[in-house]
Amino acid sequence: MTEEGRDLTNVLLESDAEPSPLVGDGNLLPSSNGATTLVNAANNAKIDVDDDLGIEVKFAPADPYRPGGGPVVAPGAAGMGGGHPRSPTRGTGNKESSPLLNRVDYDYGLFDNHFPDDPEFYDCVRQAEAAIEQGNLPERISQGSSGSYFVKNADDVQGGKNTNGFKIADVADTISLSVEKLAAMATEGGTDDKVKILTESKNGPPVEDYESLDGGQAELPPYNVFQDDLAFSRIMRDVETALECGVYPELSSKGSSGCYFMRNLQGKIIGVFKPKDEEPYGHLNPKWTKWMHKLCCPCCFGRSCLVPNQGYLSEAGASLVDQKLHLNIVPKTRVVKLASETFNYSAIDKMKARTKKNIMERVPAVGRRFHRIGLPPKVGSFQLFVIGYKDADYWLRRFDNEALPESTSTKFHHYFERLVVLDYIIRNTDRGNDNWLIKYETAETTNRDKRSNRKKSSKKSLLQSSVKEDWNMVRHPEISVAAIDNGLAFPYKHPDEWRAYPYHWAWLPLAKRPFSQEIKDLVLPQLSDMNFVQELCDDLYELFKHDKGFDKATFEKQMSVMRGQILNLTQALKDNKSPVQLVQMPVVTVERNSNLGGYPRHRSDSDTFTQRFAHRAPFFSWC
Structure with missing residues (x-):
């Protein structure tokens, strides 16, 4: 190696002697064992280093990202796979712990960790x-x-x-x-x-x-993401963030199941969460009323017409029917998964969570291998919280003594008819006047400036302004309805044993009026279309099938009851009947031919259905 002007690329020289002094602006990186490593990182460049070596090399400039300011192979070096730096994390053999410059023989493939465009x-x-x-x-x-x-x-x-x-x-x-x-x-x-x-x-x-x-x-959170409803996804992200920051849910004192008010970081209630295992007949129900009911009256415990522990699906299914028919009376409800210390967990789940947390704090190497740290998430229904509403029973008593304006009364009647349509289609077995809500805002003058000016004027000008005041500046009372607590719906058969589970709105004076043209125009074209009915069944199938206890045969029975309810409702709307006359019609189920395929599917001309009337009546018809 005595030839002058020889160009070297990627030459590794090792010597037991002390490192030779550098000539020019080169850099030298001594190895840990005293060896000297020289790397040529330039093309067609020569620098005399030592006469004894008889070679000419040039070193790459110092890299600011290299520990100690030593050299690394710079971009543009010859023989480096297109002039890109080598990655210390790629190569053949188990050499990941060895220094970068002590490695020469690597197979880098197509990846070299060089991104000139970024x-x-x-x-x-x-x-x-x-x-x-x-x-x-x-x-x-x-x-x-x-x-x-x-x-x-x-x-x-x-x-x-x-x-x-x-x-x-x-x-x-x-x-x-x-x-x-x-x-x-x-x-x-x-x-x-x-x-x-x-x-x-x-x-x-x-x-x-x-x-x-x-x-x-x-915009999107990691869990409980709904691509078709980004606004709901953001609300769920707010709830998850609040839970992580210690803003825990609050158990509602009302009802017979685990119902929790969910809050955001500001402490504002934004939703209601009902876990599946804390439903009225769930094994982790925190309320003692159903436990006492089961202990004292086991023969009357539960509702035989409903599928056990599917209340959260019923809540979400009612919201789906509401959206499909454009009724807009059910607060948006989805099936989600949440975990919180406030929820009612079994003793073994709490013990496992504490044990994993302690292991994670004391032995992180072991704790990082756990699939989950903390309490397991619970599946349940999450319903958006409505503000300004009160129980219907409160306002109905007020309306008996205070007559509503004609426009407000007509609007309330339309909302009431939507409630009737929803409850009848899903066959709600728990619709009392305490689980549907009314929001009523009294009338007030909208022109605040004119009102403030009247206070400053004299009595004479006040009298004149009040006479000339335009009544169009007075806003009419606003009223709206919210149908909540839909967890006891979608039965697989009509009630035929002890209780009939009637609709309590059937005793109201509004129920004696015939259905209006407004509700007919809203729902009759869709309910008369069997393709729409089949599409509704398919959507409910996609929702219900995620339950662990889902059974296709039972679900088909539920849809048979719903088809029969739709059939009766369609006929009542066409015959100009009232809600009272609707609930007095013989109940019927419409069964689909069992030889046809499963869900989802579209209705064809070859589909056959069988109508079956229920001949058995429950023992008590008033409760």
């Missing part, structure tokens, strides 16, 4: 490479079913645990992102790209969060 992302990856070289190794994520790691930069050296959040805009912060997730950041939309971030909660393991690339909050 220097910001490239800087992040370079920091991760430098941290690995320094010994700040990645930390494996305990969640998920694949190998996913927290990769950190060189600044985070406190036990390998990330204590800071990470923002793309500030590359100096601690990197707490998996490289696999970083690779998926670029999506369609440019500035709206999202990246998933794991931050530390104040009371336990990392909490998942979402932020946009500019540091703002993203």
Whole structure:
């Protein structure tokens, strides 16, 4: 090796002697065992280093991301797979713990961690490479079913645990992102790209969060996401955030089941959550009334016409029917999963949660292997909270003594008819005047400026202004109806044993009026279309099938009852009957031919249905 002007690329020289002095502006990185490593990172460049070697090399400039300011192979070096830097995390063999420059024989494939079109992302990856070289190794994520790691930069050296959040805009912060997730950041939309971030909660393991690339909050939460209803998804995210911050639900004192008021971070009630296992006949019902009922009267316990512990599906199903028919009287309801210390859990679940939390605090290496830390989430119905409503019984008593204006009375009658249509279709077995709500706002003058001016004027001008006042400036009373507590609906047969479970609105004077043309125009065209009825059954099937105890045969019976109710309702609307006459019609079930295929499906001309009338009446018809 005495030939002058020889160009070298990727030459590794080792010597037991002291490192030779550098000539020119080269850099030298001594290895841990005293050997000298020389790397040529330039093409067609020559610098004399030592006469004894008889070679000419040039070194790459110092990399600011390299620990100690040593050299790394710079972009553009010859023989580096297209002139890109090598990744310290790729290669053959188990050499991940060895220094970067001691490795020569690698198979990098098509990936070289170089992104010329994204220097910001490239800087992040370079920091991760430098941290690995320094010994700040990645930390494996305990969640998920694949190998996913927290990769950190060189600044985070406190036990390998990330204590800071990470923002793309500030590359100096601690990197707490998996490289696999970083690779998926670029999506369609440019500035709206999202990246998933794991931050530390104040009371336990990392909490998942979402932020946009500019540091703002993203729109979608990690759980309980409804792509067809982003507004509802944001509300659920507010609830989850409040739970993580210690804003716990409040158990309602009313009712015979576990019903919780869910709040946001500001403490405002935004929803009502009813877990499946805390329903009136659930095994974790926190109320003692149903337990006493089961203990004292086991023969009369439960409702034989309903599927046990499907109240949360009934709540969501009633909301679905309301939306399909455009009734707009049921607060939006969805099936979600939530976990909170306020919910009623079994003793073993509480003990398991405490044990896992203690293990996570004392032995993190073991705790990170748990699939879940904390209490298990509960499935149930989440209904949006309505503000300003009171029990119908309260306002109905007031209306008996205070007559409503004609326009308000007509509007209330239309809402009442929508309630009748909803309850009859889903065959609600628990519709009393205490579980549907009315919101009534009295009339008031809308022109506040004119009212304030009248206070300042004389008595004479006050009299003149009151005479000339335009009555159009007075806003009419507003009234609206909300149908809640729909958890005891969708029976698989008509009540035929002890109780009839009647509709309590049938005793109201409004129920004696014939159905108006407004309700006929709203629902009759859809209910008369068998394709719409079949589509409604298909949508309910997609909702009900997620229950663990779902049975297709039982669901078909439920749909047979609903088809019969729709048939009676359609006939009553066509015959101009009243709600009282509707509930007096013989109940019927419409069964579909069992030889036909399952759900979902569309109705065809070959479909056959059988009508069956119920001949058995319950013992008590008034309760």
